[in-house]
Amino acid sequence: MRTLYGGFDKVGATKTDFKNFKRDLNRYISELDVDMMIKWLLRKKNYMPNFSMEYITTEDGILRALFWADEDAKRKLSMFGDVVSFDATYQRNKYKMMFVPFTGVDNHNRNVTLGAAIIGNETAETYSWLLKVFREAFGRAPPVIVTDQDLAMKKAIEDTWTESRHKLCMWHIMDKLTVKSIYQIRDTWISAYYREKYMFGLMRTSSRSESENHFFRQFCNPECALVKFLGHFDSSIEAQRHEHKKNDHDTRNTNVDIWAVDFVLEDQAASIYTRTIFFDVQLEIQNGLHRCAIGKWEKMSDYLKFFVKDWDQPCTTFFEVMMREDEMTVYCTCKRFTQFGLLCSHVFCVLRMLDVREFPQLYILRHWTREAVPNSACGAILGMNERDNRYNEVNHIVREITYSTESVINKLVTNFDALCSFRDHVVNFFQTADEAVVNAPRKSRRERFAEITGNTQPSIVTVRVLVGTGYKGMGKPKRMKSKREIAISQNTFYSGLHSHLIKL
Ligand SMILES: [Zn+2]
Structure with a gap:
């Protein structure tokens, strides 16, 4: 305050x-x-x-x-x-x-x-x-x-x-x-x-x-x-x-540094994944290019099998990458893809060696992409829901008002007098807006509490909890008295004087 x-x-x-x-x-x-x-x-x-x-x-x-x-x-x-x-x-x-x-x-x-x-x-x-x-x-x-x-x-x-x-x-x-x-x-x-x-x-x-x-x-x-x-x-x-x-x-509006300029998959990954996920993929690509090497490879009946050494891993064994080039399916024994839905450095090492120029579509999980969440609708207007007859009409007008107000402010921000005059115009409209809504009598404190807590529909209590204990900031556990009870308990002269003082 x-x-x-x-x-x-x-x-x-x-x-x-x-x-x-x-x-x-x-x-x-x-x-x-x-x-x-x-x-x-x-x-x-x-x-x-x-x-x-x-x-x-x-x-x-x-x-x-x-x-x-x-x-x-x-x-x-x-x-x-x-x-x-x-x-x-x-x-x-x-x-x-x-x-x-x-x-x-x-x-x-x-x-x-x-x-x-x-x-x-x-x-x-x-x-x-x-x-x-x-x-x-x-x-x-x-x-x-x-x-x-x-x-x-x-x-x-x-x-x-x-x-x-x-x-x-x-x-x-x-x-x-x-x-x-x-x-x-x-x-x-x-x-x-x-x-x-x-x-x-x-x-x-x-x-x-x-x-x-x-x-x-x-x-x-x-x-x-x-x-x-x-x-x-x-x-x-x-x-x-x-x-x-x-x-x-941030994903849509910032650019990243591409490390492996001669490996096109990294650039493609930057436009596929969200920023956080891209950094993870970028690291795997980097490791695949610089920390892994293919020890040997074999041609099996209908796939290729690569034995990849990874110097980042403490184990001495080779990771096995199985690949069918015709349908671009790939599998690695480290199972990083099944665990996280992201390709491992061993697979990138093999893709690099085979000079693959297109990011394998099968292994792009929508979950990690920048398009995973479609752009949501414009924020709902308070106090209105989509079932109201004029919902779209009202939404359109609200957008118009928001847009033109923003534009006016942006234009006038360098012209102090004109800006003040616009402010006066908007502030004056408060009165018109007040007259347009029903004039309600001044609210009691209890009604204001009801508003703060969202409990605006008075009704008898129907759901309770098992234990009710006092807690910090609640004061002594006594019932709040109504204004009428307070007035009765005090003598009329004092309460009359009190209300007179409040008016003053
Ligand atoms: Zn792997």
Whole structure:
């Protein structure tokens, strides 16, 4: 507020006023927390296109589990949902409920959140419900699902997503289990087993899991009320999506240095892959050209077999690259392609020797390309949805206004007087705009809290949580009194004087 208004003296409220406001806001939230969160998400479901939200309660209205995913998450799942990880390792909140995010990897090799849930217990029944609503929301289950070693989750996946393959996350295994028990469940983690499916690096785990943990811990404060949590969750997801757009923008609008000018595949890779992925491919090409050599090669019945020495690897054996030149199919025993969906230095070494001039199309996975995400539609207008009759018309006018305002500002920015005159014109229009909307009476503080928390439709509380405890900043756990109660409890002379003072 100080920054916004240009000094403490201009804010017009004291530090105590702010503290009291925060205390009253927290009290308001604690009365209605879960119910507000549910209603907030239900409103999104009603008004936002393609928003999914499901929840279950016990017979007495205690929340058992809640799942939600928006349109953007669904679009991302259709592109990056080959391998999805989900686990409940995050801290429980003040109601002892667990936050469960679904995470994939985007075309810039960054984590992307594909949906989220809050669950009251970690039973197979709850997980089965969660997987069922996930599939209903997204229309399919991911082909590969990566989790921690939770047995209830394992059973739920086997029962509910029969078509999916379940993998354990190495990071969680190393973190939680003893060596002996890791050995007992070896069939679900040994790396050779993983290599049968594209994993897009989702298993290359400790740094990825740590960055994911860091991302979620920003808003998984155990003291945090659910409705506040949802607010923090939304802003973090917005930041994640902004980062993705920025990476897309950097890929499209920056140039890279090509190292191997005489090897055309590197230049082609620069225009195929996103920037981050290209740097990885570039390094493999560089290693293929300078750190690998073909020891010998054999002509088999219908393919060529190359024995490639790699000085970057500690092993003394050769990697074997099998290749059919007529259909441009290639396979390397290091299995980098099956593991990450990207060709290895050994294959590039062979491609160089054979003087291949076109990047092998079969080995360009859409997942890593710059075109993986089509340009999304222009941002939706607040308070309107696509089902409104005049949606397109309104969208068109909004675009016209935005475009012409920007152009006018750009033109007038060097002409101070004209710029001021335009500002006056726009500011004057505020009054016209105010008159165009219905004049509402001044809002009470409770109504303002309702607006801040998004709880704008008054109704009786229908969903609750099991435990309700006080937390920091809430003050003493007493009920907020209405204005009427306060007036009755005080004598009329004092309250009359008080309201007179307020008017003054
Ligand atoms: Zn290889």
